[in-house]
Amino acid sequence: xxxxxxxxxxxxxxxxxxxxxxxxxxxxxxxxxxxxxxxxxxxxxxxxxxxxxxxxxxxxxxxxxxxxxxxxxxxxxxxxxxxxxxxxxxxxxxxxxxxxxxxxxxxxxxxxxxxxxxxxxxxxxxxxxxxxxxxxxxxxxxxxxxxxxxxxxxxxxxxxxxxxxxxxxxxxxxxxxxxxxxxxxxxxxxxxxxxxxxxxxxxxxxxxxxxxxxxxxxxxxxxxxxxxxxxx
Amino acid sequence: xxxxxxxxxxxxxxxxxxxxxxxxxxxxxxxxxxxxxxxxxxxxxxxxxxxxxxxxxxxxxxxxxxxxxxxxxxxxxxxxxxxxxxxxxxxxxxxxxxxxxxxxxxxxxxxxxxxxxxxxxxxxxxxxxxxxxxxxxxxxxxxxxxxxxxxxxxxxxxxxxxxxxxxxxxxxxxxxxxxxxxxxxxxxxxxxxxxxxxxxxxxxxxxxxxxxxxxxxxxxxxxxxxxxxxxx
DNA sequence: CGCGGCTTTGATGTTCATCAAGTAAAGTGG
DNA sequence: CCACTTTACTTGATGAACATCAAAGCCGCG
Numbered sequence: 159x160x161x162x163x164x165x166x167x168x169x170x171x172x173x174x175x176x177x178x179x180x181x182x183x184x185x186x187x188x189x190x191x192x193x194x195x196x197x198x199x200x201x202x203x204x205x206x207x208x209x210x211x212x213x214x215x216x217x218x219x220x221x222x223x224x225x226x227x228x229x230x231x232x233x234x235x236x237x238x239x240x241x242x243x244x245x246x247x248x249x250x251x252x253x254x255x256x257x258x259x260x261x262x263x264x265x266x267x268x269x270x271x272x273x274x275x276x277x278x279x280x281x282x283x284x285x286x287x288x289x290x291x292x293x294x295x296x297x298x299x300x301x302x303x304x305x306x307x308x309x310x311x312x313x314x315x316x317x318x319x320x321x322x323x324x325x326x327x328x329x330x331x332x333x334x335x336x337x338x339x340x341x342x343x344x345x346x347x348x349x350x351x352x353x354x355x356x357x358x359x360x361x362x363x364x365x366x367x368x369x370x371x372x373x374x375x376x377x378x379x380x381x382x383x384x385x386x387x388x389x390x
Numbered sequence: 391x392x393x394x395x396x397x398x399x400x401x402x403x404x405x406x407x408x409x410x411x412x413x414x415x416x417x418x419x420x421x422x423x424x425x426x427x428x429x430x431x432x433x434x435x436x437x438x439x440x441x442x443x444x445x446x447x448x449x450x451x452x453x454x455x456x457x458x459x460x461x462x463x464x465x466x467x468x469x470x471x472x473x474x475x476x477x478x479x480x481x482x483x484x485x486x487x488x489x490x491x492x493x494x495x496x497x498x499x500x501x502x503x504x505x506x507x508x509x510x511x512x513x514x515x516x517x518x519x520x521x522x523x524x525x526x527x528x529x530x531x532x533x534x535x536x537x538x539x540x541x542x543x544x545x546x547x548x549x550x551x552x553x554x555x556x557x558x559x560x561x562x563x564x565x566x567x568x569x570x571x572x573x574x575x576x577x578x579x580x581x582x583x584x585x586x587x588x589x590x591x592x593x594x595x596x597x598x599x600x601x602x603x604x605x606x607x608x609x610x611x612x613x614x615x616x617x618x619x620x621x622x
Numbered sequence: 623c624g625c626g627g628c629t630t631t632g633a634t635g636t637t638c639a640t641c642a643a644g645t646a647a648a649g650t651g652g
Numbered sequence: 653c654c655a656c657t658t659t660a661c662t663t664g665a666t667g668a669a670c671a672t673c674a675a676a677g678c679c680g681c682g
Contacts, residue, residue: 226539234539258532281521285514292513292524299531300490306538307458307466310581314638341661349542351639356662372647546670573629583671588630604679 180286189280194271198263206260213271217241220267221329221338225346226259235347237302238264238339240329264338309349312389317348318358319387322368326377333377412518421512426503430495438492445503449473452499453561453570457578458491467579469534470496470571472561496570541581544621549580550590551619554600558609565609 181189195218198204204215204222218241225235236259281288309317321344326333337344341359345352362368367383369376377383413421427450430436436447436454450473457467468491513520541549553576558565569576573591577584594600599615601608609615 228543232543234542236535236539258536278521281524282517285517285520288517288520288524289510289513292520292527295524295527295531299527299534302531303468303534303538304490306535307468310466310541311460311464340659352660353640353662354638360662572627574627584628585630585672586670592630 178287180284180290181280182284185280185284185287189272189276192273192276196269196271198267198269200263200266202263204261204263204267204269205257207257209257211255211257211274213273214277215261216270216272217243218268218270220263220269221265222261222267222269223264223339223343224259224261233346234349235343237305238329238347243298264343312387314350314354315358315361315386316389317350318344318355318362319383321348322362322375322377323380323383323387325375326380333380335375337373337375410519412516412522413512414516417512417516417519421504421508424505424508428501428503430499430501432495432498434495436493436495436499436501437489439489441489443487443489443506445505446509447493448502448504449475450500450502452495452501453497454493454499454501455496455571455575456491456493465578466581467575469537470561470579475530496575544619546582546586547590547593547618548621549582550576550587550594551615553580554594554607554609555612555615555619557607558612565612567607569605569607 178186178189194213198220207227217239221238221240223235224237224239225233227233281291308320312320325335325337329335329338339347341355342352345355348355359368359370362383363370365382367377367379367386369378410418410421430452439459449471453470453472455467456469456471457465459465513523540552544552557567557569561567561570571579573587574584577587580587591600591602594615595602597614599609599611599618601610
């Protein structure tokens with residue numbers, strides 16, 4: 159948690175295009191004035207399970223993971239999120255309550271904090287905003303449910319293939335990219351062990367489906383990867 | 391889908407205590423007049439994936455399952471729901487959209503259908519209602535997430551133990567009950583095969599942790615079951 | 623009464639976790 | 653900036669957990 163800024167550049171902020179589309183000008187000014195921005199370095203924790211929720215949190219830049227940590231040091235990543243993800247909202251909106259899960263930066267990130275109180279006031283006054291928020295929230299919930307269902311219906315190879323395709327298609331929009339996460343984190347995302355994730359990546363490499371250079375991944379045979387993902 | 395009733399007995403309905411607590415009298419009358427009730431027999435489908443969503447659906451009586459069915463006849467049950475479950479709401483609220491998953495009656499059930507249009511109007515007008523709905527929705531989402539995280543962190547015995555404890559503690563509030571679902575459905579709920587669910591139940595029986603008589607289950611050694619559930 | 627779905631148990635095989643051990647990379651302190 | 657330590661990555665060998673296949677009994681329903 160570095161510097162705390164409050165530059166009111168929200169007019170251009172992506173969040174405007176999400177739930178905040180229906181904000182009236184006065185409301186928007188208010189949000190903009192009272193919001194805070196913080197920068198996080200890769201690896202830093204944004205909040206932890208058990209902490210009191212006082213803000214609606216919105217990811218402006220970077221990538222975060224929303225995760226559960228268990229007693230025995232194991233983690234499960236519920237979702238990776240980037241700006242524009244509607245998801246970035248659901249996580250968070252539990253007025254007067256406590257975070258059920260944790261969030262940390264997977265890449266250097268900028269996070270906006272908007273006091274829950276303000277959001278609540280807007281909900282009370284602005285029906286269109288509420289409607290939008292409800293719909294976006296439910297969409298986010300369904301995406302998370304889909305993620306878990308998908309996992310449960312795939313084997314190791316299918317799961318790894320799916321993650322790679324997801325990163326290429328929905329996050330980076332190209333077939334060569336730097337893995338934003340460690341092998342361990344991929345394992346935590348798909349519910350398998352680190353060793354087996356590595357083994358599977360090596361298999362894909364040997365089968366010439368992908369090329370690997372450290373953190374850099376290139377998807378060479380997208381079609382085959384797709385088939386594997388559709389049940390390994 | 392039997393008879394369609396409209397008896398305006400909503401004043402006593404459990405739903406009043408949920409999101410509808412903040413409804414103004416006129417709004418409530420409106421909901422009550424325009425809602426429909428339908429009875430479903432055990433096994434009947436309430437809606438299927440892909441159907442157009444025109445109603446907010448609320449479970450008044452019985453038990454339903456919310457599930458995903460895959461191409462190859464396999465199913466995953468996302469959650470079992472009974473009246474009072476806040477869950478019963480989230481599933482459903484996707485105005486102008488299409489159901490992502492399916493719902494069917496696990497026991498004989500009564501379901502209330504409230505046209506989305508009305509709910510939308512109330513959201514637009516009644517901020518307290520919106521606020522409540524948002525909070526309840528998010529709570530429901532978190533419960534589902536927790537269900538999946540729990541599964542992923544447990545082995546076969548732990549999962550079966552957990553289901554039994556869940557039924558006894560949160561659904562029936564006693565240690566002897568009739569299983570509302572088939573062994574196959576338990577399997578679909580915990581992501582294991584029917585055979586292994588049966589085998590595990592038999593093990594528990596042989597170890598005198600539970601007694602089984604067809605569909606009737608008695609939990610004899612709750613403490614041991616708890617330990618198994620906390621990681622078998 | 624017979625058929626199909628649900629339940630049960632056993633035998634077998636596959637998939638994946640675990641353990642082990644070594645290399646590479648990245649952070650840390652002098 | 654280099655030695656040191658730690659963390660990430662990699663591969664192999666082994667065993668455990670679970671799926672799959674098979675066969676038979678049971679129950680409810682038409």
